[in-house]
Amino acid sequence: MGTQTAERTGRRIRIKGLVQGVGFRPHVWRLATDHGISGSVRNDGEGVEIDAWAEADRLDRFLAAIRSEAPPLARIDSISFKDLSEPSPGTAFEIVKSVDGTVSTGIVPDAATCPACLADIRDPENRRYGYAFTNCTHCGPRLSIVRAIPYDRANTSMDAFPMCEACRSEYEDPGDRRFHAQPNACPVCGPKLWLEDKTGPVDCADPLQETARRIGQEQIAAIKGIGGFHLACDALNETAVTELRRRKRRPVKPLALMAASLSEIRKYCRVTPAEEAQLKSAAAPIVLLEVQGEPLAPFIAPGQDRLGFMLPYTPLHHHLLAAVDGPLVFTSGNLSDEPQAIDNDDARGRLSEIADVWLMHDREIVNRLDDSVVRIDAPGPQILRRARGFAPAPLVLPDAFQESLPVLAMGGELKSTFCLLKDGQAILSQHLGDLEEAATHAEYRRTLALYRQIFRHDPKVIAVDCHPDYLSTQWGEALARETGARIVPVQHHHAHLAACLADNGIAPGEDLSLGVILDGLGLGNDGTIWGGEILLGGYRGFERKGHFLPVALPGGAKAIREPWRNLVAHLTAAFGPGYLASVPSGQLADALRAKQLPVLDKMIASGLNAPQSSSAGRLFDAVAAALGVCFDKQDFEGHAGTVLECLARPYLASETPYPLAVEQGEQASISWEPLWRNLLADLASGTDTGRIAARFHLALIHGLAETVSQISASCGVERIVLSGGVLQNQILHEGLKRQLKCKGLNVLSHRHVPANDGGLALGQAVIGVLSGG
Incomplete structure (x- = not known):
């Protein structure tokens, strides 16, 4: 018995989920070293693959530790293994080069600054002190900068910034938390920050401090962040808020707010533990909070009893909020109904009648990401807008969808998103906006083309809304003609029903439900406009009850x-x-x-x-x-x-x-x-x-x-x-x-996608699988 226990055996371990670009390989390397495991770990198109040799009980403990001690941004969807007959090639454990292949691993969403990086930028002795683009494998930009998979620096907008010797040393050290952190940079080699006004560059020692000073003088600043530009002004100054509304042509729609800390937010709103958890999460969404306490400037949210607050989620935001006195209005950088500006020249042009100054940087934003919006209801968190921090994390579907044909679902007309479904996972795009706006429609088409390229998605089925006049439907039909995919029209409220079922992991065959579907409008099966419906059905069909x-x-x-x-x-x-x-x-x-x-x-x-x-x-x-x-x-x-x-x-x-x-x-x-x-x-x-x-x-x-x-x-x-x-x-x-x-x-109720039309594409996709697959 003792001899058998000491015998070393080999296993090939497959880990699927959000396991690339999150420090997963060095995590495995450290665990293997601690447990006395020999072998190797690599990235490939399916996730992470580990070859490991040790006694069986050590391997069991190693596997348990991989799951229980995963890095902060990782999400493990499955761990499987098979025995290896060959002996261990040595006693060391190595991180080996990525293997390209069919893509089925996900891109991690952009993540708020982690505590360790926050400590770095606040430490005068640290070489990243005050640096606005500090990040590591636990935080920073992901989807906003990526152009292709695998998620390597050459496939991101960081390829324009060759690493200095110090950053390269961190990047290549498995014991460093910046090991293979693709956006890794410092003031020597990374993106740069500057300030402009309408006459050109502003000569100042510290662009962030000067921006804060201008905001204190009732000016409106356009601030380039991680996923787009924001327009910022003093949320305690009535004149500034009123002028921002006038210039932005947004008379009453609520304005989002950013505050330096939870204690600052609590001056103006009640914050429950569940709301605090959302505010402090890696997603760092806007959270709708009950108004309570000191007043802000009038007209932040006319007629509303909730305010939308978020905390700083990049080093740039942390430094800016530390330099101002009180919260800022932090609303999307656009005219009402237009897409948020992401390009420097576009921001100079489109925001010229709104902003007084522009806080710019030279890292390209590849994918526009609006701020996500969350509210805590009694049944749990409700995602009202799914974008930065949540997209494009794949949604794991029930096993019955595992072998499905690739499906592309085009979404609706308002709050548009699209969905790629393949290998039992649904990749729902970030919120893109209302397709009736020409610029949003162009952005929708560009983003869809990029996702299809990134995820190498060749749809065999394209699911669309039944309404023939929706631009998403018309574009889906055009893509079907181009690709030879089969078109599956999906009734609007049936898609809502299916989206909620999929969002809750309900398997086909167990999906018979009564759906209470309440919305503005959708074309009904009888040719009339529906919107207050009780439907009996599931993925494969429904009956109006x-x-x-x-x-x-x-x-x-x-x-x-x-x-x-x-x-x-x-x-x-x-x-x-x-x-x-x-x-x-x-x-x-x-x-x-x-x-x-x-x-x-x-x-x-x-x-x-x-x-x-x-x-x-x-x-x-x-x-x-x-x-x-x-x-x-x-x-x-x-x-x-x-x-x-x-x-x-x-x-x-x-x-x-x-x-x-x-x-x-x-x-x-x-x-x-x-x-x-x-x-x-x-x-x-x-x-x-x-x-x-x-x-x-x-x-x-x-x-x-x-x-x-x-x-x-x-x-x-x-x-x-x-x-x-x-x-x-x-x-x-x-x-x-x-x-x-x-x-x-x-x-x-919905859990991971919005109940509104932002979740519609998920429902179309799962219906499309069962109708067209």
């Missing part, structure tokens, strides 16, 4: 921008052509009579440019308009709904829901006449608008929970899936999940 009462969208796209139109349509649906008689005299009646109601009435009656829609988003717009919120127009998608939510929040515990009408049948139909009758009566009696907003939210929660519970019982399905952009309303999401769980149902 319930919906909101279809109501006209007078003016089509105009009805999305002008909530009063939806109010007229809903009042007409509830009370008929004489709806004005039901509106109490006063401000609302006067506002309606000031509009061209006869024209709108004819549109609704004839159906001319007034398609029928079950949209949940337009219902929120109608109620908001009735309360005087965004009556004439809303300035950004979801504007009216978010203000309505904030009005309701203080009154939820004390109010009761309005009644709804539910007509049961083959498809349950939820209609609104009782709600409107009670709401208008409350308006007539002078009830506070916040109480009315709360009663409306509670009506939706109660009515949907009851309806879904009844359908669930009749179908024998106990899993409920919540998806769609309207379910990013925190009151609705938390309340509906709580009531459904109280009824004994199993409720799934």
Whole structure:
């Protein structure tokens, strides 16, 4: 027995996941040295491969340590091994050269500055003291600088900066945390920082200090970061904030904020432990926090009760925030609706009417990355925008997807993303924006081409939204003609359902669920516009089991921008052509009579440019308009709904829901006449608008929970899936999940991708696999 225990054996170990560019090979080298293992470790197209020789029990402990002590940015998806018959080639353990091959390993997302690098830049004795581009294998740029796989310096924008002798020594030392850190650099050999104004370069000893000084003088600075330019100003200065809004043409949409520390954020917001964890995570997203404490400048987030704060996530940001007095507005460097500037010349041009100074550097941003946005709901973190810090980390799908054909899913029209699916992994792109904007569409196409090149993805199936006018659909059809791939059209709300199932790791064959899908709009199977849906199904198909009462969208796209139109349509649906008689005299009646109601009435009656829609988003717009919120127009998608939510929040515990009408049948139909009758009566009696907003939210929660519970019982399905952009309303999401769980149902929410159209491509991709594979 003793002789067998001492016998050395060999294993070839395969590790898959996010294991390249994160210090994984030196991690393995150190563990092997500690455990007395001989052999080698290498990168290849599938991840990391280890050949290891030692006694069996040592190898077992070595494998356990690899998993339990992984580097901070690593994500191990699987570890497998097979025995090696050949003897060990020696007693040493070596890191050997990467082996190229079929790509199935992921690119790690850009990561916030780690504590060790932060200590370096704050240490006057360190050679990187104050250096704005300090990083190591545990932090720094990744996706933002990469052009190809394998993730080596030559395949990044750091290839323009040859390493000095000191950096090269770190890079080649397996015992150093900068071993094979591809963006490794220092003030001697790395990227440089400078300041410009409208006349050219600014002569100053320290560009960061001078930028801070200019911000203190009410100037607006364009700051080149890791994934794009930001526009920054003093968040405590009303004049500066107002001027930034005027120049950026962003009248009311909330502005993001950056503060130097958690203690600084706590001056203005309540921060729970879960929110703190998100703020301090490697992703370092914008986190929506409850307003509490000292006031900031007015107009940071008009009508909202949450502020979007983030902490510094690069050395540049740490130094800048340390040099200013208080938090900064830190909003994307663009005019409203345009893509964020990433190129120096583009920023000089497009931001010339907004910025007073430009803090520039000479490291190229290859991939634009907006800041991610997260909110902590009672069920857990909700990613509202998935970009920097999260993308393009692959999502591991159930085993049934492992052998699928390569699929490309094109996403939707708004909050667009695309998805590459191959080898059981889904690579969802970063948030790209609204394709109706020409520059965003161009960026979408460029980024898609880059991802296909980086991941060597040759799709055999291309999944698109059923709406023929979506630019993503049209581009998918063009790519299908070019590549010979099969086109799979996917109904919009079916994609939402499938996205949430995949996001929760539900396997095909176990996926039958009831989906509550609430959003603005999507083309339905019957040719009408859907948006308030209860669907029974899974990846392979669905049946519509319930919906909101279809109501006209007078003016089509105009009805999305002008909530009063939806109010007229809903009042007409509830009370008929004489709806004005039901509106109490006063401000609302006067506002309606000031509009061209006869024209709108004819549109609704004839159906001319007034398609029928079950949209949940337009219902929120109608109620908001009735309360005087965004009556004439809303300035950004979801504007009216978010203000309505904030009005309701203080009154939820004390109010009761309005009644709804539910007509049961083959498809349950939820209609609104009782709600409107009670709401208008409350308006007539002078009830506070916040109480009315709360009663409306509670009506939706109660009515949907009851309806879904009844359908669930009749179908024998106990899993409920919540998806769609309207379910990013925190009151609705938390309340509906709580009531459904109280009824004994199993409720799934999104976990890793947005419930809005930012997650749509994931659903299209998994449907495409099963439809086209």
